[in-house]
Amino acid sequence: MTFSLAASHAKGKFATDKIFGASGAAAQATAKYGKDKVVNATIGAFMDDQETLACIPTVEKVLRNLPINEIISYAPIAGLPSFLEAAVNLTFADNKPDAYIDAVATAGGSGVLHHAIWNYSEIGDTVITSDWYWGPYEVLCEDALRKLDTFVLFDEKLNFNINSFADKVSSLLEKQDNLIVILNAPAHNPTGYSLTDSEWDQVIQVCKEQAKNTQKRIVLLVDIAYLDFAGEKNSCRTFLKKFGELPSNILTILAFSMSKGYTMYGQRTGAMIGVSSDKEVMREFVNINQFTSRATWSNINRGAMSLLATVYNDKALLAQVENERNSFYQLIRNRADIFMREAQASGLDMLPYRAGFFLTIPANDPDAVCDKLHDELIYAVPLAKGVRIAVCAVPSTKITGMADKVQRAIQAVGK
Ligand SMILES: Cc1ncc(COP(=O)(O)O)c(C=O)c1O
Known part of the structure; x- marks a missing residue:
């Protein structure tokens, strides 16, 4: 037993976050092979087609123009x-x-x-x-x-x-x-x-x-x-x-x-x-x-x-924010549509996606599937019963072909 100073209700608390683990692996691969070669589907934020974290432009403008005392x-x-x-x-x-x-x-x-x-x-x-x-x-x-x-x-x-x-x-x-x-x-x-x-x-x-x-x-x-x-x-x-x-x-x-x-x-x-x-x-x-x-x-x-x-x-600012956000939404939509179309074509089962930042492929051994995907320089998050893919973060050019690779990784690890 190591010495502990924590109160009884706090003893042993340790936040292990699979998402940060998976994104760490993606970052290492990016440093080694270059951004172009790596598919980082671990990030829970909207990345534009240049894979840069995107801020809604009008949001940025309004924030930067706030009087300093308002901040x-x-x-x-x-x-x-x-x-x-x-x-x-x-x-x-x-x-x-x-x-x-x-x-x-x-x-x-x-x-x-x-x-x-x-x-x-x-x-x-x-x-x-x-x-x-x-x-x-x-x-x-x-x-x-x-x-x-x-x-x-x-x-x-x-x-x-x-x-x-x-x-x-x-x-x-x-x-x-x-x-x-x-x-x-x-x-x-x-x-x-x-x-x-x-x-x-x-x-x-x-x-x-x-x-x-x-x-x-x-x-x-x-x-x-x-x-x-x-x-x-x-x-x-x-x-x-x-x-x-x-x-x-x-x-x-x-x-x-x-x-x-x-x-x-x-x-x-x-x-x-x-x-x-x-x-x-x-x-x-x-x-x-x-x-x-x-x-x-x-x-x-x-x-x-x-x-x-x-x-x-x-009203004008709000309309602008909504329009700009909508263009982000359309990019995500398009990425998810490509994935779903290809998943269907390659017979890959996925959970029903309607909208949003992520989609999920059920798997018996998600860790093994994610590890196997590393061979293709694809990084996703292993959940308890599936693999989470952040369509919010991967440009459509890199989504193309991904469903097939996920399907092959699942087959390779025996589901
Ligand atoms: C399902 C879900 N709920 C809530 C949040 C909360 O986000 P925040 O605390 O940044 O508002 C997140 C962020 O990732 C989320 O994915």
């Missing part, structure tokens, strides 16, 4: 009111549900997850998400002394597995009174799946059924990190309207993030948007989460909040 001053703990208004309205567009809605600024979407887990589940509780999920959900739960459990995301027809979802929700609510359900949609990381509106209806129906027991409290935590890369603005947001008029023991929390939608990844700016039929629930939502912000990071990045408010309040 360096402290902000209110709950967030700048103009930012919160912008975040709420940009999130819903024309699909605002009939409900009380309020928001608290957070350090990115990760901050939303942190606060929601801390404030809406008991220590020792289990939080649920789908079996394909973004790894940090588990770290966030564990660090807060909660557990993460999963339901099966897809049924045999590769639609949302409502039966598995319903079973998991009901079995957990037999054991605990508070339940947080994390759903990352639309444009799910890692699969690129988006629930259809009727699948959302079914999800909500399951929650409503459970909420008939008024002892129970359900938080639907919808991680919308990729909402701005999920398709046409209003058609990919219609599901948001469904969070209106729900029982008061169901709270919806949307995890708004500026990381992808505004290419502000490192600026750590987001907001938790609460939606409830109960005014008191919303009052409490603002109070307790603001308190947790004070206790966690105090206030967040004022410059990025100001940037969003500035863009939102100027």
Whole structure:
């Protein structure tokens, strides 16, 4: 036993991140063989066709033109009111549900997850998400002394597995009174799946059924990190309207993030948007989460909040940002389309991709498949049950031919 000074709940914590491991290998290969020869499909940020990290040009212009005091001053703990208004309205567009809605600024979407887990589940509780999920959900739960459990995301027809979802929700609510359900949609990381509106209806129906027991409290935590890369603005947001008029023991929390939608990844700016039929629930939502912000990071990045408010309040700027983002979206779309077309032609099974930064190939031994792909200088992220390919980061010229190579790597390692 090595000597440890850590408190009992902190002992042994060690964040191993497969994504950083895989991107380290890609960086080494790039240094050795040159950028042109290497396919780095590990990066979770939009890279343009020159493989350079891209900033939405108008976002850059507005940020650089902010008065310096608007960047360096402290902000209110709950967030700048103009930012919160912008975040709420940009999130819903024309699909605002009939409900009380309020928001608290957070350090990115990760901050939303942190606060929601801390404030809406008991220590020792289990939080649920789908079996394909973004790894940090588990770290966030564990660090807060909660557990993460999963339901099966897809049924045999590769639609949302409502039966598995319903079973998991009901079995957990037999054991605990508070339940947080994390759903990352639309444009799910890692699969690129988006629930259809009727699948959302079914999800909500399951929650409503459970909420008939008024002892129970359900938080639907919808991680919308990729909402701005999920398709046409209003058609990919219609599901948001469904969070209106729900029982008061169901709270919806949307995890708004500026990381992808505004290419502000490192600026750590987001907001938790609460939606409830109960005014008191919303009052409490603002109070307790603001308190947790004070206790966690105090206030967040004022410059990025100001940037969003500035863009939102100027129709011409907003239209420009949306157009520029759309051209990024079209590039990603095109890359994913090439991959899907070629996957079908070469008989490569993949999980259903609708939109977003990533697509996933199921595999029995993802580590072996990723290692095999290194022979072709292709670098992807091995997940527990598949290989994640970041179409956000690989130009279409390098996507061409990739599906076939993945198929051959899978065959070579015997699936
Ligand atoms: C599924 C998912 N949720 C949330 C986030 C949170 O991002 P941030 O904390 O940068 O807003 C990410 C970022 O990669 C993500 O992939």
